[in-house]
Amino acid sequence: MHRMGVVGAGTMGIGVAQLFAEGGYDVVLVDTADDILERARTEIARNVRMMPLVRPSAPRRRPEEVVGRIRFTTDLTRLNRAEYVVENVTEQWEVKRPLYRELDDVCPPDACFGVNTSAIPITRVASLTGRPARVVGTHFMNPAPLMPTVEVIRGHHTSEETIERTTALLDDVGKDHVVVGDSPGFVTNRVLMLTVNEAVFLLHEGVASAAEVDRLFKECFGHAMGPLETADLIGLDTVLRSLDVLHDGFGDPKYRPCPLLRRLVDAGLLGRKTGRGFHSYEPGHAAPAIPRGDQRGD
Numbered sequence: 334m335h336r337m338g339v340v341g342a343g344t345m346g347i348g349v350a351q352l353f354a355e356g357g358y359d360v361v362l363v364d365t366a367d368d369i370l371e372r373a374r375t376e377i378a379r380n381v382r383m384m385p386l387v388r389p390s391a392p393r394r395r396p397e398e399v400v401g402r403i404r405f406t407t408d409l410t411r412l413n414r415a416e417y418v419v420e421n422v423t424e425q426w427e428v429k430r431p432l433y434r435e436l437d438d439v440c441p442p443d444a445c446f447g448v449n450t451s452a453i454p455i456t457r458v459a460s461l462t463g464r465p466a467r468v469v470g471t472h473f474m475n476p477a478p479l480m481p482t483v484e485v486i487r488g489h490h491t492s493e494e495t496i497e498r499t500t501a502l503l504d505d506v507g508k509d510h511v512v513v514g515d516s517p518g519f520v521t522n523r524v525l526m527l528t529v530n531e532a533v534f535l536l537h538e539g540v541a542s543a544a545e546v547d548r549l550f551k552e553c554f555g556h557a558m559g560p561l562e563t564a565d566l567i568g569l570d571t572v573l574r575s576l577d578v579l580h581d582g583f584g585d586p587k588y589r590p591c592p593l594l595r596r597l598v599d600a601g602l603l604g605r606k607t608g609r610g611f612h613s614y615e616p617g618h619a620a621p622a623i624p625r626g627d628q629r630g631d
């Protein structure tokens with residue numbers, strides 16, 4: 334396999350495209366606008382340049398070589414020769430649904446689709462296509478080039494051959510995997526999203542500040558990041574949409590998103606990608622964005 338398609342050039346698509354380009358694959362990266370693709374090009378080059386600082390043991394690569402293996406395009410029909418497509422568009426059924434119909438028309442019939450979703454069941458996505466046996470969940474962790482393991486989700490119709498192609502592909506780019514069954518949120522996000530949501534409720538109720546919540550997880554449990562820092566890394570919009578999927582999928586009120594989370598998303602404070610979320614990532618603004626005791630509204 335040589336030709337990869339990557340759809341969506343946001344937080345995840347950028348990392349996934351970089352991963353496969355670094356692995357020597359020819360990548361077609363598709364998004365909806367040229368400025369998004371231009372930002373993706375700049376960010377991938379920067380991330381490749383920074384890699385030796387972040388991971389000194391990683392092989393040295395030239396940014397222009399990695400970026401040179403990626404074709405940046407708004408034209409989905411450029412995926413007409415893709416052998417494997419990883420989809421990373423916005424976590425919204427209304428966005429994913431029409432896309433899969435188009436992908437199914439455009440891509441070769443034997444191409445596999447790896448669905449990089451946080452919570453949407455793979456069986457539901459596969460039903461949009463005429464190739465449900467070739468649709469599989471490839472839940473990459475963020476940032477994709479750095480995190481060692483991918484959660485691979487077997488949908489109801491996913492074939493053994495598709496699982497084998499997927500795990501061989503991941504092996505080839507140095508990723509380990511764990512194969513799990515299909516369920517909203519799979520294993521990782523069914524647990525993680527509840528934890529994040531509960532942490533937001535603690536903040537909402539004024540029990541602790543964002544910095545205090547995160548410190549407790551890092552210093553008491555030895556976690557690399559606290560739940561609110563994790564939410565900022567994922568993107569608060571993606572967290573909210575994942576909770577909505579879990580809430581709808583199980584009909585269980587325990588997944589009800591905290592009103593504070595919804596308010597921050599409405600306010601455009603989406604975490605690292607916008608510079609502010611539960612914490613601030615803007616230069617010179619080290620203080621938490623949400624002070625302790627925020628119990629307003631909602």
Ligand SMILES: NC(=O)c1ccc[n+]([C@@H]2O[C@H](COP(=O)([O-])OP(=O)(O)OC[C@H]3O[C@@H](n4cnc5c(N)ncnc54)[C@H](O)[C@@H]3O)[C@@H](O)[C@H]2O)c1
Pocket residue numbers: 340341342343344345346363364365366369420421422423424425428432449450451452472473474475566567568571606
């Ligand atoms: N952020 C995370 O930590 C994380 C981790 C694992 C999986 N995911 C999943 O990956 C997917 C992408 O998440 P993200 O965080 O990168 O989101 P994002 O909002 O950062 O990026 C989504 C991108 O998809 C593009 N897009 C929307 N519709 C499109 C279309 N029809 N064709 C092509 N591009 C389109 C948008 O322009 C945007 O650039 C989601 O399903 C999310 O749940 C996210």
